Structure formats: C-alpha cells, structure tokens
Amino acid sequence: MTGKKIETEEQFTKLLTNEFFLLFKHSLTCPVSGAAFDEYQSFISEKNDLETAFLAVQEARPLSNYVAETFGIKHASPQAILFKNGQPIWNDSHWRITKDSLQAALEQ
Structure with missing residues (x-):
C-alpha cells in the first residue's frame, strides 16, 4: 500500500469524511x-x-496551499497531517516524520 495520490480539493474533501485520514505532503526534489x-x-x-x-x-x-490556509497549518514539505472527523489533530514535518511518530500520533 502506498496511499492514494491526490491533486484536487474535491479528492481531499472526500477523504475528510473518514473518521481518521492521514495526509502526506511530499516534495519530489527534496x-x-x-x-x-x-x-x-x-x-x-x-x-x-x-x-x-x-x-x-x-x-x-x-x-x-488550500490545506494550509483552511486549517491554519503552516506549510512544510515533507509534512504529515492526521485528521479525525474532518479536523487536524496532529501534524509534523521533516525528520520528525517517522514510522514511530506516525504510530504515536494515531494512538493519541
């Protein structure tokens, strides 16, 4: 499983209907x-x-930019944002994105 690649607000908004949803912002050159x-x-x-x-x-x-502006989360890449019931409950960036940090965020 590699996660779905999304590019539109419509795709993103649909994913927000899940109880939990993890978004990863990725830079292709970094x-x-x-x-x-x-x-x-x-x-x-x-x-x-x-x-x-x-x-x-x-x-x-x-x-x-839409995600950053809508939820007041300063843009970074890489960046991981965990949503619960359509609202961000955790985010982190750069070297702090690890398998362990993602698991801890899910368990909080």
Missing part, C-alpha cells in the same frame, strides 16, 4: 522528503484500515 516518504510508506503498509493519501507539492500546489 532528499529529506524522500526519506520521510519512505517512513510514511513503511507505516501505511501495516495500516490497511487507515485512509491515507499524499500530494506532490510541485504538482498540486493549489491543494497544498
């Missing part, structure tokens, strides 16, 4: 983002019941 994306993929490979998606910032900048 090595830190590449490492965080590997951690994200490792984490979700064991979470078949968790709805998750990612966006590539270079390809979906309007969506990335």
Whole structure:
C-alpha cells in the first residue's frame, strides 16, 4: 500500500469524511522528503484500515496551499497531517516524520 495520490480539493474533501485520514505532503526534489516518504510508506503498509493519501507539492500546489490556509497549518514539505472527523489533530514535518511518530500520533 502506498496511499492514494491526490491533486484536487474535491479528492481531499472526500477523504475528510473518514473518521481518521492521514495526509502526506511530499516534495519530489527534496532528499529529506524522500526519506520521510519512505517512513510514511513503511507505516501505511501495516495500516490497511487507515485512509491515507499524499500530494506532490510541485504538482498540486493549489491543494497544498488550500490545506494550509483552511486549517491554519503552516506549510512544510515533507509534512504529515492526521485528521479525525474532518479536523487536524496532529501534524509534523521533516525528520520528525517517522514510522514511530506516525504510530504515536494515531494512538493519541
């Protein structure tokens, strides 16, 4: 499982209807983002019941900005945002995105 790639507000809004939803913002050119994306993929490979998606910032900048502005979460990439019932309950970025940190966020 690698998560769904999304690019539109409509795709994102539909995913928010899940009780829990994990969004990963990914930069295609950043090595830190590449490492965080590997951690994200490792984490979700064991979470078949968790709805998750990612966006590539270079390809979906309007969506990335929409998420930042709508939820008041300063943009970063890489960035992971966990939503519960349509609202963000946790987010982190860069080297702090690890399989363990994602699991801890889900358990909080």
